[in-house]
Amino acid sequence: MKQSLLEVKNVSKIYQMGEVQVPALQDADLEVREGEFLVILGPSGSGKSTLLNLLGGMDRPSGGNIRFQDQDLTRASDSQLTSFRRHNVGFVFQFFNLVPTLTALENVQVATQIARQPMDPLQALRMVGLENRADHFPSQLSGGEQQRVAIARALASNPRLLLCDEPTGNLDSTTGRAVLRLLWDVNRKLNMTVIIITHSQPVARMGHRAASLRDGRIVSLTENKEPIPPEEIEW
Amino acid sequence: MVSPLTLKLLRDLRGRLGSLAALVLIGALGVASFGGFDSVYRDLEAARNRFYADYRLADFSISLKRAPERVLSELARLEPVVAVEGRVRIPARLELTGVDEPVQATAISLPSPPRPVFNDVFLVKGSWFEDSSGRQALVNDAFARAHKLRPGDRFRAVIMGEQHELVVAGTVMAPEFVYVLPPAGGIVPDPSRTAVIFLPHRALQQWADLDGACNEILGRVHDPRKAPLKATLSLLEDKLDPYGVMISIPMSEAPSVQFLENELQELQRSATILPVICLAVVAFVLHVVLGRIVASQRTFIGTVRALGYSRWQVMGHYLGYALAVGMATVVVGLSFGSWIQGAMVGLYRNFYELPGLTPHPYPQVMLKSALAGVLAPLLGTLREAWTASSLAPASAMRPPPPERGGRVFLEWLIPGIWKHFPFSIKLILRAVLRNPYRSLVTFATTFVATALMVESLCMLRAVDAMIAHEFSISSRQDVSVGLREPAGRGLLQELVSLPQVARVEPQLAVSCTLSNGPYEKRVGVTGMTAGHVLYRPVDSRGEEVPLPEEGLVLSRKLAEVLHVQPGDRVRLRPLIGRRQVVEAPVAALADTYVGLAAYARLEYLSRLLGEEWVANSVLLSTYHRDPGPSLLQELNRRPYVLGAERRVRALTLLQDTIGRNLGVFFGILVLFTGGLAFGGVLNTALVSLAEREREIGTFRVLGYTKTEIMGIFAGESYLVNTLGVLFGIWGGVVFTRSVVDLYSTELFRLPELIEPHVLMRSGLLMMGFISLAMLVVYGVLARTRWLEVFKTRE
Known part of the structure; x- marks a missing residue:
């Protein structure tokens, strides 16, 4: 049995949209294990991004409890x-956000500059197969390449947890598959927890596991x- | 019904109320200074022209020793002359019960009962003289107000050494005395110590020993233009030569007339410079803001175009932002402008004795400034509105092309160094260089604001330095005494024996005409004895310029007017004494900031006059810096004393008046420039922040703290603004020099004083204003809900 990395207990998140309260997540219970590859599945509006934001420390829950090992x-x-976020989490977005x-x-240096034990940025690019594109600007890269740079950036700070929000959502199937391969390798070779x-x-x-969300549950x-x-x- | 596009516009405007309000304030300053100053100009000009016309200001005046009245009819028959009138004008000293210092006055004769042909007076209170006995006098209104004198009140006047009991018949304003300066010299009015009194002609003739004669002739000519008037004056001087002509001047060169004209010119300048700067800033900033709005509303534009709205409707919608800013600017600006007009006209009424000086509304000025207030933002946003209207529906629906990456020229220029820069520096440099327009606007705003700040602070220092130069470095006497008649050595003995008096130095001031070829100027040449210390000609560094045994020291401006340099010779003709023309060498130049001056050894000057050792004023130094009124009373009791003045009083008055007015003026300017920098920096930084909210969100996700992010984003702003401040300091130096040049008139000048500590202080103040703006930006950044940016699709 792998050690638990993140514990989500009875978590809910309610957004105040003007005068209406919108429950985005309700009574969520989940345990994320060290080194696992966890897929969170669900249609648009099911609450999966909300859950990811909570796991990544980008937002606080309205109720319940989230623990990252000893940290509440x-x-x-x-x-x-x-x-x-700085020391434990790497993020990969649908729209790359380079x-x-x-x-x-x-x-990549944006991440390594503030990390405690970062990788060499060029090595991170090498891991995603882009060391020869190091001097290129995002506008000179294809969508797949941009996403690989984003993954390199996420890995370069040696995080415990890699969170990916629809990483293939903006890519064609071949490129998407290559990006997923990369994440697969990261999980297996670096023993990094990937969600x-x-x-x-x-x-x-x-x-290793798949959680399905529907209507915030x-x-x-x-x-x-x-x-x-x-x-x-x-596909 | 309000169209949906208008409703959207109104709601969009409401959402940006804060930043637009900052912009409106800057624009309103422009509209206000445009309309306000122009209105004040018109008020002042109209009141002046009306007063001069209605009260028949003469074209010229000639002062002489004594001309029999019969000569007037001869002059009137000369072809270029329309009419002439003779009057008596003589210095007087007034004594008021309860006022311990005497008042220096000019007594002028007025015919009674018919009104004078020229230079009539406007009766403010009371009545005209009842008879020609000389029991009654008219006094200038400002003096009356300063002492709360009313018709029926009594005072004493000492004229030619004799005391006369007078009753105030009425208070008046005179067109030649709109701006009344102390007769002993001085550049600010002192209504409590300076008076003009008008007495019946016959009475004053008797008192001045001028029975059947006059000592001043006023007149009007057919052609009052400068050159013909000068020619006529030469002709008249020749005719009047036997009667001892002292000075003849076109009325346009009379001090009061010149001061008023100078003020009008300054108003015109203010009505141009400030508005142009303010409105340009509004146009620039709105251009950037609307560019951002259009970019973020592409989908909306595509949708309404797809629904069938015409491109003109879209263009009109976006111009609506500018129109709204323009209209708010105009409303605020016009009200502020009318406040400026009221306040400034009120200020002028304290300084100028000018009837009918009241603020009037000028529809054409309001229209002009309103038009400028609306047009500036419209012009600034025309390109963005056009871009919006030119988007085809299909392409508008697609996201805008991604921001181009690519290298900036620095990377090619210094690849070795560039490589070692941390990414944050690279980010800042690329952001600056890739958005040249935004950087330029920021730079230009800071540049202009800093230059204005440097100029304001330098001018304030210059005024201080000017006062110190004139009243501490050059003049060091404690009391100056004017004498009625030139006096000899014996008088000095008497004065030095007075209590409190430590030292006595004679001065001889003689009106002379100096000329060099076609260049000619009439100035007072001041003669001083060897070893003089109480008044010294000095240069701009405060070093004494020694007087030669023979020849003159000229003030720099006078040398410029005469086109001479040290070593050259000028022709000098005294206007009194033997009036012999001599050639005098120019030995050196001194710096003075008020009027034109020439200096010589007293012995040299009196030799030229053909008299030995005479003085017409005396400088005293006392054991206490301020001898108080008792010494003055003692001095004024002596019949040969025309008037005595304490330097402390003159200095205090000058510092108070100039200090207060300039202090307020430049204080406003400093606040204004600070506001400009603050508003400019805030606006462009907020635009930059909005454009890069996605980057900021990314940095936040990656674990950057708000302060770290602010460091990166403020870096761009600080880099451009610091450059703006540095270049602005340079621009301010250039600007200060040109303003000093601009203000360098024969009447008044300011030293060109550019001190490192003033430049440093300007720079620091500007950085302070910029940091204040950045603090606000930090507040905005800290409140930004960065998670939201990931929820919206590009």
Whole structure:
């Protein structure tokens, strides 16, 4: 049994939208284990991004409790959450969110500059196969390449946890598969905990476990005895 | 019904109320200074022109020793002359019960009962003389107000050594005395110690020993233009030569007339410079803001275009932002402008004795400034509105092309150094260089604000230095005594024996015409004895300029007017005494900031006059810096004393008046420039922040603290603004020099004083204002809900 990294207990999140309260997440219970590949599945509006934001310390829950090992994220201050993200979490977004005025290498340096034990930025780019594009700006890279730079940036600070929000959502299937392969490798080779959120059912087969969300609730949590690599996934 | 586009516009405006309000304030300052100063100009000009016309200001005046009245009819028959009138004008000293210092006055004769042909007076209170006995006098209104004198009140006047009991018949304003300066010299009015009194002609003739004669002739000519008037004056001087002509001047060169004209010119300048700067800033900033709005509303533009709205409707919608800013600017600006007009006209009424000086509304000025207030933002946003209207529906629906990356020229220029920069420096440099327009606007705003700040502070220092130069470095006497008649050595003995008096130095001031070829100027040449210390000509550094045994020391401006340099010779013709023309060498130049001056050894000057050792004023130093009124009373009791003045009083008055007015003026300017810098920096920084909210969100997610992010984003602002401040300091130096040049008139000048500590202080003040703006930006950044940016699709 792997050690628990994150514990989510009875967590809910309610957004105040003008005069209306919108419950985005309700009574969520989840345990994230060290080194696992967890896929969070669900249609648009099911609450998966909300859950990811809470796991990554980008937001605080309205109720319930979230613990990262010994640290209580529920009651953490803004600066504690910032420090938590800085040292423990890597993020990969659907729209890459690279700084357009920095080269690939410099985008990675954005993360390494503030990390405690960072990788060499060029090595991070090498890991994603882009060391020869280090001096290129985002506008000179394809979508897949941009996402790989974003992954390199997320890895470069040596985080415990890699959170990916629809990492293939903006890519064609071939490129998407390559990006998933990269995340698969990161999980296996670096033993890094990876959480991916997606609305694509087949991707769930990659993970050690898959949690399904619907209308703000975790409706199922299934264990995959034999995860399959992205190349074998039918899209 | 309000169209949906208008409703959207109104709601968008409401959402940006804060930043637009800052912009409106800057624009309103422009509209206000444009309309306000122009209105004040018109009020002042109209009141002046009306007064001069209605009260028949003469074209010229000639002062002489004594001309029989019969000569007037001869002059009137000369072809260029329309009419002439003779009058008596003589210095007087007034004594009021309860006022311990005497009042220096000019007594002028007025015919009674018919009104004078020229230079009539406007009766403010009371009545005209009842008879020509000389029991009654008219006094200038400012003096009457300073002492609460009313018709029926009594005072004493000492004229030619004799005391006369007088009753105030009425208070008046005179067109030649709109700005009444102390007769002993001075550049600010002192209504409590300076008076003009008008007495019946016959009475004053008797008192001044001028029975059947006059000592001043006023007149009007057919052609009052400068050159013909000068020619006529030469002709008249020749005709009047036997009667001892002392000075003949066109009325336009009379001090009061010149001061008023100078003030009008300054108002015109103020009505141009400030508005142009303010409105340019509004146009610039709005251009950037609307560019950002259009970029973020592409989908909306595409949608309404797809629904069938015309491109003109879209263009009109976006111009609506500018129109709204323009209209708010105009409303605030016009009200502020009318306040400025009221306040300044009120200030002028304290300084100028000018009837009918009241603020009037000028519809054409309001229209002009309103038009400027609306047009500036419209012009600034025309390109953005056009871009919005030119978007085809289909392409508007797509996100805008991504921001281009690519290298900036620095990377090619210094690749070795560039490589070692941390990413944050690279980020800052690229942001600055890739947005040249935004950087330029920020730079220009800070540049202009800093230059204005440097100029304001330098001018304030210059005024201080000017006062110190004139009243501490050059003049060091404690009391100056004017004498009725030139006096000899014996008088000095008497004065030095007075209690409190430590030292006595004679001075001889003689009106002379100095000329060099076609260049000619009439100035007072001041003669001083060897070893003089109480008044010294000095240069701009405060070093004494020694007087030669023979020849003159000229003030720099006078040398400039005469086109001479040290070593050259000028022709000098005294206007009194033997009036012999001599050639005098120019030995050296001194610096004076008020009027034109020439200095010589007293012995040299008296030799030129053909008299030995005479003085017409005496400088005293006393054991106490301020001898108090008792010494003055003692001095004024002596019949040969025309008037005595304490330097402390003159200095205090000058510091009070100039200090207060300039202090307020430059204080406003400093606040204004600070506001400009603050508003400019805030506006562009907020725009930059909005444009890069996605980057900021990313940095936050990656674990950057708000302060770290602010460091990166403020870096861009600080870099551009610091450059703006540095270049602005340089611009301010250039600007100060040109303003000093601009203000360098024969009447008044300011030293060109550019001190490192003033430049440093300006720079620091500007950085303070910029940091204040950045603090606000930090507040905005800290409140930004960065998570939201990831929820919206690009």
